Amino acid sequence: xLSRTADHLYWMARYLERAETTARLLEVGARTALLPxxxxxxxxxWEAVLQSKGxxxxxxxxxxxxxxxxxxxxxxxDSDNPASVLSCINAARENARVVRTALTSPVWDAINSAYQExxxxxxxxxxxxxxxxxxxxxxxxxxxxxxxLSATQLRNDGYAFMGIGTSIERADNxxxxxxxxxxxxxxxxxxxxxxxxxxxxxxxxxxxxAQRAFNWSYSGEIxxxxxxxxxxxxxxxxxxxxxxxxxxxxxxxxxxxxxxxxTRAQEAAHQLYEDLSRATxxxxxxxxxxxFLQRFVSxxxxxxxxxxxxxxxxxxx
Amino acid sequence: xxxxxAKIFNEMMNGQDVRAAYANLEKWYRSMPPELRNLKQSEAExxxxxxxxxFAVYGEGGDPERLIPFDMFPxxxxxxxxxxxxxxxxxxxxxxxxxxxxxxxRREIIRAGRIPEHLVTNNEAYEKAAIGFMPPRGVFSxxxxxxxxxxxxxxFYVLEDNCRTPSGVSYMLQNREIMxxxxxxxxxENRIAPVDGYASALRKTLASVAPRxxxxxxxxxxxxxxxxxxxxxxxxxxxxxxxxxxxxxxDLFVEGDFIWMTTTEGPKKVDVIYRxxxxxxLDPLCFRPDSMLGVPGLMNVYRSGGVTICSAxxxxxxxxxxxxxxxxxxxxxxxGEEPVLENVxxxxxxxxxxxxxxxxxLSELVVKEVHxxxxxxxxxxxxxxxSTIEAFAHKIRQNPENYIAQPTLALSAVPTFVExxxxxxxxxxxxxxxxxxxxxxxPGGLTRVALTEGSLVVNSSQGGGVKDTWVLAE
Numbered sequence: 001x002l003s004r005t006a007d008h009l010y011w012m013a014r015y016l017e018r019a020e021t022t023a024r025l026l027e028v029g030a031r032t033a034l035l036p037x038x039x040x041x042x043x044x045x046w047e048a049v050l051q052s053k054g055x056x057x058x059x060x061x062x063x064x065x066x067x068x069x070x071x072x073x074x075x076x077x078d079s080d081n082p083a084s085v086l087s088c089i090n091a092a093r094e095n096a097r098v099v100r101t102a103l104t105s106p107v108w109d110a111i112n113s114a115y116q117e118x119x120x121x122x123x124x125x126x127x128x129x130x131x132x133x134x135x136x137x138x139x140x141x142x143x144x145x146x147x148x149l150s151a152t153q154l155r156n157d158g159y160a161f162m163g164i165g166t167s168i169e170r171a172d173n174x175x176x177x178x179x180x181x182x183x184x185x186x187x188x189x190x191x192x193x194x195x196x197x198x199x200x201x202x203x204x205x206x207x208x209x210a211q212r213a214f215n216w217s218y219s220g221e222i223x224x225x226x227x228x229x230x231x232x233x234x235x236x237x238x239x240x241x242x243x244x245x246x247x248x249x250x251x252x253x254x255x256x257x258x259x260x261x262x263t264r265a266q267e268a269a270h271q272l273y274e275d276l277s278r279a280t281x282x283x284x285x286x287x288x289x290x291x292f293l294q295r296f297v298s299x300x301x302x303x304x305x306x307x308x309x310x311x312x313x314x315x316x317x
Numbered sequence: 318x319x320x321x322x323a324k325i326f327n328e329m330m331n332g333q334d335v336r337a338a339y340a341n342l343e344k345w346y347r348s349m350p351p352e353l354r355n356l357k358q359s360e361a362e363x364x365x366x367x368x369x370x371x372f373a374v375y376g377e378g379g380d381p382e383r384l385i386p387f388d389m390f391p392x393x394x395x396x397x398x399x400x401x402x403x404x405x406x407x408x409x410x411x412x413x414x415x416x417x418x419x420x421x422x423r424r425e426i427i428r429a430g431r432i433p434e435h436l437v438t439n440n441e442a443y444e445k446a447a448i449g450f451m452p453p454r455g456v457f458s459x460x461x462x463x464x465x466x467x468x469x470x471x472x473f474y475v476l477e478d479n480c481r482t483p484s485g486v487s488y489m490l491q492n493r494e495i496m497x498x499x500x501x502x503x504x505x506e507n508r509i510a511p512v513d514g515y516a517s518a519l520r521k522t523l524a525s526v527a528p529r530x531x532x533x534x535x536x537x538x539x540x541x542x543x544x545x546x547x548x549x550x551x552x553x554x555x556x557x558x559x560x561x562x563x564x565x566x567x568d569l570f571v572e573g574d575f576i577w578m579t580t581t582e583g584p585k586k587v588d589v590i591y592r593x594x595x596x597x598x599l600d601p602l603c604f605r606p607d608s609m610l611g612v613p614g615l616m617n618v619y620r621s622g623g624v625t626i627c628s629a630x631x632x633x634x635x636x637x638x639x640x641x642x643x644x645x646x647x648x649x650x651x652x653g654e655e656p657v658l659e660n661v662x663x664x665x666x667x668x669x670x671x672x673x674x675x676x677x678x679l680s681e682l683v684v685k686e687v688h689x690x691x692x693x694x695x696x697x698x699x700x701x702x703x704s705t706i707e708a709f710a711h712k713i714r715q716n717p718e719n720y721i722a723q724p725t726l727a728l729s730a731v732p733t734f735v736e737x738x739x740x741x742x743x744x745x746x747x748x749x750x751x752x753x754x755x756x757x758x759x760p761g762g763l764t765r766v767a768l769t770e771g772s773l774v775v776n777s778s779q780g781g782g783v784k785d786t787w788v789l790a791e
Contacts, residue, residue: 003579101557314579
């Protein structure tokens with residue numbers, strides 16, 4: 001497969017996943033803003049949300065104050081924000097369009113119709129659009145594309161590169177989602193002023209569609225340890241860091257088998273997996289959750305670079 | 318004007334009678350309720366958009382992805398009519414290639430005084446870098462698009478030849494695909510020669526001209542300028558049908574004596590490049606240094622026989638409008654045959670006496686730029702007002718060599734769906750002739766139709782549409 005074709009497939013998958021995460025973050029932020037703050041008024045996590053997407057500065061430059069309508073627009077519709085749902089869907093569709101013949105028609109159809117629908121949404125009056133409708137629409141679209149991929153796409157190297165795009169992006173995004181809320185998971189009250197808040201934990205789970213998964217996997221009370229375990233180390237939870245890295249490994253192994261040739265990309269992925277699977281929740285809290293997540297994000301990005309160098313840019317291994 | 322109107326050849330109707338080839342279609346049309354027709358029309362459009370058969374127009378605002386209007390009323394030709402076209406097109410494709418070999422080789426035709434030397438050597442499309450090089454099997458133009466118009470029962474004229482990279486064949490294939498999907502019954506009632514062999518014939522043609530250095534199954538690629546090109550859909554469609562890679566310049570590089578493409582498994586040698594970019598963009602080291610679309614060093618590899626480029630650099634000199642008038646001469650000179658298909662009588666403004674005639678008769682003639690394409694930069698005399706004609710006359714006087722003129726032909730008309738039912742609209746025809754080890758031609762081609770009443774301009778960029786084109790089986 002042409003490196004450029006693989007590159008487009010890889011980025012198409014990454015942008016799809018990123019659109020989904022932005023939508024999830026938007027939902028977390030909007031829900032949080034409905035909760036009363038102990039110190040009076042309502043909670044405001046918007047800055048943390050924007051920070052996790054790395055767009056706080058750009059946002060402030062454009063809008064100044066963080067009022068909710070501005071943020072919703074910024075995260076969903078704004079084409080100046082490279083991480084907005086709109087930007088991500090457009091980018092995913094543009095990548096797909098270039099290599100359309102590498103996708104089955106149901107997959108292309110799903111992506112293309114989402115793009116057309118989004119153009120329609122853009123023309124709709126903002127006051128007629130509820131945040132939950134927008135986020136639900138996004139999630140439904142992402143699920144549709146993934147469903148089509150899984151049901152119709154040939155399991156060749158192109159499929160593996162899309163898989164790698166998805167799992168690398170998901171690992172990154174899950175880590176960032178946890179990081180927005182890392183302080184509510186800190187085990188000791190003394191770390192933060194506002195204290196642990198049952199509803200905040202529930203929100204974090206909700207944002208990853210994980211409440212039921214949590215109840216099925218753990219008994220008893222919700223604790224920081226259990227949540228951290230679910231989102232980071234639980235191999236059974238499809239958005240956990242360990243699951244995501246494991247899939248990156250699987251797809252890379254497929255490619256190595258396909259090409260009868262392994263590279264340093266496989267090595268790097270397996271190394272990351274080994275390290276992660278040996279970790280315990282206690283280790284993570286000892287290191288500091290925030291520090292651990294930052295370190296993970298940077299190693300995951302390093303892995304992404306290796307994959308790109310080896311396969312997508314044609315730099316020999 | 319009314320005089321020309323009266324002479325228009327209607328391909329379906331002979332006075333009040335329906336011609337035999339159209340009999341079934343006419344019944345089909347009459348039995349179709351108007352509501353159903355609208356439904357089918359929007360169904361067809363939805364199919365086109367869904368499959369993504371669009372052409373891109375950037376820089377004009379609006380949706381850059383446009384549809385070419387598709388008219389559901391097919392155009393029909395009998396086997397007998399086609400036989401003549403088939404023979405004439407093959408003959409022309411062979412002569413054009415013989416001419417190209419000659420002008421980049423011994424130049425016999427010039428030495429024999431049949432074509433003036435300056436028309437060839439001073440031509441912008443005459444490629445110095447191609448002189449003295451003989452491409453595999455002596456083929457320069459592997460896909461020859463011959464634009465034909467019809468003016469009477471047995472009168473076909475060649476309007477122009479396209480020896481570089483004629484586009485539109487994807488529409489020929491998709492128009493048929495969509496008609497078969499929407500009206501299978503029609504294909505049971507009429508025995509229609511299939512066109513879907515085109516992609517495999519193209520593949521075989523390209524494989525047959527692989528360089529001699531290529532020992533294994535040749536690796537064929539299509540080279541596209543990229544997704545922003547108006548014909549990108551066609552490029553990816555053909556690559557998909559042939560099962561070959563669609564590459565951009567950035568995917569290719571020169572190493573040693575060969576061209577390689579960057580793949581996820583490392584470099585892979587490329588043997589045949591079906592390029593859909595112009596000569597001047599092929600190789601920044603040889604042509605335009607600012608080209609980002611080509612491959613630095615490509616021409617060196619080409620000239621040393623490491624890769625075949627289709628069409629060969631320099632093929633454009635054969636389809637120039639000034640050279641066009643000499644094609645019948647080429648057929649006689651190289652093949653020793655009389656041309657099966659006629660040229661449209663053409664006046665060369667480069668010749669003083671002919672230029673004078675043209676300037677005196679501008680209101681009756683169609684004047685074209687020698688190097689123009691796409692229906693731009695031309696004057697349709699009978700449709701132009703006085704000031705337009707005067708302005709054009711001025712342009713001709715300034716640079717007579719740049720213009721040729723032809724009589725305004727009464728292009729044949731074919732029934733076409735309009736608001737009130739059907740009405741005759743003018744059409745042309747572009748068959749695609751493949752030249753490799755053998756000469757191959759699928760029956761039919763792309764019919765373009767001028768959707769505006771009375772209009773003779775069929776170009777998609779100027780309000781033209783397309784039709785499925787049937788050649789009835791014998």
